[in-house]
Amino acid sequence: MVIERDIESHQLTTFRTRGAVVRELYRLGSLDDAIAFASEIAPKTSHWLVLGGGSNVLLVRSIPCAARMEIADRSVVEESSTRVVLRLGGGLSWHSCVEWAVSNGWAGIEAMALIPGTVGAAPIQNIGAYGQQLSDVCRWVEGVEVPSGRAVTLSAAECRFGYRDSVFKRQRKGAFIVTAIGIELEKRTEAHVAYDELARRLSDRRSVTIGDVFEAVVAVRRSKLPPDELGSAGSFFKNPVVEPDVASALLERFPTMPHYQQNGAVKLSAGWLIEQCGFKGVRRGDAGVYERHALVLVNHGAARGADILTLADEIKAAVRERFGVELEEEVNII
Numbered sequence: 001m002v003i004e005r006d007i008e009s010h011q012l013t014t015f016r017t018r019g020a021v022v023r024e025l026y027r028l029g030s031l032d033d034a035i036a037f038a039s040e041i042a043p044k045t046s047h048w049l050v051l052g053g054g055s056n057v058l059l060v061r062s063i064p065c066a067a068r069m070e071i072a073d074r075s076v077v078e079e080s081s082t083r084v085v086l087r088l089g090g091g092l093s094w095h096s097c098v099e100w101a102v103s104n105g106w107a108g109i110e111a112m113a114l115i116p117g118t119v120g121a122a123p124i125q126n127i128g129a130y131g132q133q134l135s136d137v138c139r140w141v142e143g144v145e146v147p148s149g150r151a152v153t154l155s156a157a158e159c160r161f162g163y164r165d166s167v168f169k170r171q172r173k174g175a176f177i178v179t180a181i182g183i184e185l186e187k188r189t190e191a192h193v194a195y196d197e198l199a200r201r202l203s204d205r206r207s208v209t210i211g212d213v214f215e216a217v218v219a220v221r222r223s224k225l226p227p228d229e230l231g232s233a234g235s236f237f238k239n240p241v242v243e244p245d246v247a248s249a250l251l252e253r254f255p256t257m258p259h260y261q262q263n264g265a266v267k268l269s270a271g272w273l274i275e276q277c278g279f280k281g282v283r284r285g286d287a288g289v290y291e292r293h294a295l296v297l298v299n300h301g302a303a304r305g306a307d308i309l310t311l312a313d314e315i316k317a318a319v320r321e322r323f324g325v326e327l328e329e330e331v332n333i334i
């Protein structure tokens with residue numbers, strides 16, 4: 001197992017914030033590496049984490065130990081005339097798997113193009129975009145338990161997926177390293193479009209393929225989300241889900257507020273709430289709110305993790321005061 005020492009936080013996460021150091025970084029290139037890390041190294045340190053692409057993490061404080069998942073094999077493990085089951089290594093880039101699927105005519109993840117990060121990070125927050133989420137296609141998650149080092153396979157049901165949520169953020173938090181996932185896709189090229197903005201973009205076509213959806217998502221994301229040069233971790237907060245009576249009372253005061261029914265509750269748009277509080281494009285030193293999407297916090301250069309956190313707290317307080325709604329971070333804050 002390769003070990004690197006004293007790595008600065010700006011080299012480890014897509015936020016590229018400064019002010020924190022990882023003392024030892026273990027690179028996990030095989031299941032054996034993951035087992036050794038889980039059973040021998042992680043239990044002996046006060047604080048550890050596994051980094052995939054570092055795309056959903058804000059490092060605020062230095063930590064003694066981290067691991068980078070680098071298992072990168074992929075294969076077709078089952079195939080019929082209508083479906084395929086893929087096994088994807090935790091260290092693969094998620095987007096490269098989406099490209100692989102679309103180019104082979106396997107449908108089910110094409111709307112999740114360009115989501116930054118690795119396959120291993122995907123089940124932790126149940127990644128999703130434009131009407132698709134990982135839990136729609138996930139069959140199982142393989143990993144290693146900490147501290148026993150036991151290799152286990154969890155069924156999708158055992159992963160308890162929810163909106164940006166899973167067992168890996170709850171009961172198994174800090175106690176599981178994802179090494180691979182299994183997903184089942186359909187062999188078809190015509191697409192099912194389940195998101196208004198995408199449907200509008202594709203409305204001039206007679207029939208829409210999964211390749212069209214892939215390209216449209218790439219175009220939308222490039223137009224709304226920050227370019228790679230600008231540090232960020234995508235959406236910083238989750239969209240808040242509130243009781244119907246709370247939503248009705250808000251809608252009386254703010255009739256244009258975007259809202260979506262979700263299993264008997266109502267999902268609000270955190271980006272809208274934040275924009276209404278006047279934060280879109282705001283800057284506090286090098287910590288800022290992206291000018292084209294208020295849900296995305298950005299690092300304009302030399303922001304420290306703590307600077308981003310201070311801005312996030314200011315935003316939460318403003319949204320609480322104006323709307324009585326509590327925003328919850330989507331990004332993992334260390």
Ligand code: EPU
Binds near residue numbers: 233236237275280294
């Ligand atoms: N909006 C504003 N102002 C803004 C941003 C958004 O008013 O600055 C309002 C608009 O009315 C828009 C609505 O918010 O119609 C929804 O915006 P958008 O379609 O951009 O989606 P989102 O709810 O802000 C979620 C995910 C994104 C994902 C998109 C598309 C969460 C926390 N975020 O954002 O995921 O790409 O939907 O499906 O659920 C991520 O998780 O990092 C991420 C980028």
